[in-house]
Amino acid sequence: MSYLEKLKLGNEKFISKIKTESDFKEQFERLARAQNPHTIVITCSDSRVVPEYIFQCEIGELFVVRTAGGVLDSVALATVEFAVSAFDVKQIVVLGHTNCGAIAQAIKHLDEKENENPLLQKLIPIVTNVYRDITDEKDLLNRSVIENVKEQIRILENSELIANKVKNKEVSIIPAVYNLETGRVEFLNIENGRNI
Incomplete structure (x- = not known):
């Protein structure tokens, strides 16, 4: 077949x-x-990361935006802004995942001064910031995943529409990392580095 x-x-x-x-x-x-989704999930295009299964949600509950590495470019951000303004969305989950191939590629290309790949252009600076403090490759990958989640949240917070919704407590932004090995999602408290 x-x-x-x-x-x-x-x-x-x-x-x-x-x-x-x-x-x-x-x-x-x-x-x-x-449709009336309650949650927007921004995540990676990785075929192993399927928010509807991970969170056991029905069709219509989640508005999912998927890009390699979960990176928000102008089109992905506009998609999130559309969903925030069109639906009664209560939360935006920025969902990274362990063993992210896009971030692993950025790590492989760290030494390059310039890279023509638009995705790597966004990820290499994120990984570079983490690389200064970490030498262990697996730890570098996992810490870079968290740093990437933080960066995507910063992008969301720079959207006037989303920032106003958050300020008015109409929408919350939730950082999270999905563990491919265990299936568990760790919801993160970015301010103090602990899980919530």
Whole structure:
């Protein structure tokens, strides 16, 4: 079976479930009219990081923005701003993950003065700041993941729309890291470095 056939078969099973399970059918009829996610999740495009599964949420509960490394460029930030203004979103979770391939690539390219890859242009400075204090490669990767989460939060906080929502306590920004080995999400308190 080809990968395309696998996707087609999976979609047929999905459609069959919609047609036969009354709760599922009602949910889809409701979602076809409108969505009302309670949480925005900004995370990596890594195929092992699937917020709907990780948080056991139903379709329509999460508005997920995925980019390599969870990096917010202008389009991703505009997507978050759209969701904040269009829906009654209560929180934005910035979800990094262990063993991030995008950050690992940035570590490999640390010695380069200039890099033409737009993603690495954003990640190399983040990793460089961490690299000054750490020599252990695994620790460097994990600390860089946390530093990247912090940087994406800084980008969110520089958005006037999002900053106003946070100031008015309409939206909260929550830093987190997903552990690929255990499946556990650690919610971080960036101010004091402890979990919340």
